Amino acid sequence: MRDSASDPAALEPLELLRVQRSRLADRMRPPWWYLPGTAIVWALFFVGPFASRSFASPASVSTWAIVIPIVGVCFALQWGMTRAIGIKAGPRPLRLLRDGLFYYRPGRPAGIAIAVVCFAALGAEASLIRHGLPVAAIAVAVLAVAANVAAMQALQLAVRRDLRDGGWTA
Amino acid sequence: MDGVTAKPDPLIHPITRLSICGLLAAGADWVEFAALRDAAGVSDSVLSKQSRVLEDAGYLEVRKGAVGRRPRTWFRLTPEGRRATQGHLAWLAQLEEAVSASTQDTLSMSLASISIRDASET
Numbered sequence: 435m436r437d438s439a440s441d442p443a444a445l446e447p448l449e450l451l452r453v454q455r456s457r458l459a460d461r462m463r464p465p466w467w468y469l470p471g472t473a474i475v476w477a478l479f480f481v482g483p484f485a486s487r488s489f490a491s492p493a494s495v496s497t498w499a500i501v502i503p504i505v506g507v508c509f510a511l512q513w514g515m516t517r518a519i520g521i522k523a524g525p526r527p528l529r530l531l532r533d534g535l536f537y538y539r540p541g542r543p544a545g546i547a548i549a550v551v552c553f554a555a556l557g558a559e560a561s562l563i564r565h566g567l568p569v570a571a572i573a574v575a576v577l578a579v580a581a582n583v584a585a586m587q588a589l590q591l592a593v594r595r596d597l598r599d600g601g602w603t604a
Numbered sequence: 605m606d607g608v609t610a611k612p613d614p615l616i617h618p619i620t621r622l623s624i625c626g627l628l629a630a631g632a633d634w635v636e637f638a639a640l641r642d643a644a645g646v647s648d649s650v651l652s653k654q655s656r657v658l659e660d661a662g663y664l665e666v667r668k669g670a671v672g673r674r675p676r677t678w679f680r681l682t683p684e685g686r687r688a689t690q691g692h693l694a695w696l697a698q699l700e701e702a703v704s705a706s707t708q709d710t711l712s713m714s715l716a717s718i719s720i721r722d723a724s725e726t
Contacts, residue, residue, distance in 0.1 A: 448696050454644055461642065600630050
């Protein structure tokens, strides 16, 4: 075992590990169907206010009829992506305690953006439907789907960056 | 790496095992055999052999499954393996700092000797 601080060859493993982590992160690119899949999930999510029984529309359905397909598609997407890329990265904390200080992990802004878009768009849609402006509500839903798909892309990018930087070991 | 003691681990030190542990500690929960093999740049047999050593030492958890007829093997670090990897990587990082500091010292000493020589010549 090399144990000398003056031996520059001892650093080769760290440099090699950086290259290998970069290779692993590059592999973590979602397959082509992942993006349309996330768009379908968010479309189902933002259709909720239109189909909800609380607005007593003729086409109203139970909340479960919306929630169950969303959860099902989410699981199918995650399962398919894990099998396609060979890497499973589950939910991760958005902040990390290191040397007594909290550090925000990459992906936090995207996570916050998704939550904000969800609350704002659902509120706006409900309000517009109540005021008899369904076309405006549809426009809000379309914009919200686009925003959240973009935020999901940013989140994926941040997870890849975190993997490249070493995650917990950085 | 809060609360991690920087110390070398002889089991992780060989380059292939360090690659396996370092890649699994990078943030993913489970990594599939082919993904790990490609990222580490090793052959199937080398990965099988070294992963068995790590598994026997209790550093690695192995899950075997199948997708259709194709067998799939998944790896992840155990808490003990994660601790050992973090400690070993912290030790390597300390080495890196020490080497760069000593290189810096050598460089500044060389520059100082050059400037002294130049001054004496003029």
